[in-house]
């Protein structure tokens with residue numbers, strides 16, 4: 001039985017949504033990020049699962065997995081629904097990897113840098129909001145151009161049907177919108193369309 005540890009609309013939401021798409025039985029445990037209370041991510045008990053005290057963490061019997069993208073792939077490969085990740089096609093698998101690595105290493109980074117300077121870094125290391133916003137908004141706009149190029153107006157990221165890559169992208173765009181980064185209308189329409197999926201709507205109710 002899978003247990004997912006997560007918190008609200010943080011990166012763990014991607015895994016919650018993925019589990020709903022996969023139709024796998026699971027238990028969802030809400031944890032409190034950065035806290036040392038009973039359900040906190042900074043307890044010794046939680047850190048034994050996730051050394052960084054972060055979410056998401058997935059536990060499947062005695063197997064423990066961290067890193068949201070790896071968790072999405074594990075869920076896709078565990079599911080009986082074999083369309084959630086490309087199988088048996090080298091090119092499609094490579095395109096899937098390309099877009100997922102791009103989301104984590106390029107698209108997400110300016111957002112994460114901005115958030116770290118707002119809330120996460122020790123106060124003495126933080127740069128002024130207006131300065132860090134100017135830098136990260138510039139970087140993010142460049143990455144959006146690449147995203148548009150990779151999506152090329154397709155309905156889905158890879159192979160003309162829904163895959164976990166669509167969760168990766170649409171979650172990141174929604175995150176950007178929530179912290180007031182500008183996003184072209186067509187990309188936001190794509191993200192909103194993904195969020196209308198029944199599995200996503202079910203996940204939103206549980207998050």
Ligand SMILES: N[C@@H](CCC(=O)N[C@@H](CS)C(=O)NCC(=O)O)C(=O)O
Pocket residue numbers: 010011012033034052053054055056066067068069120
């Ligand atoms: N690369 C990791 C990042 C996980 C991560 O940073 N999660 C955030 C929530 S969105 C967290 O738990 N932060 C707590 C902290 O930084 O102490 C992933 O994608 O799973």
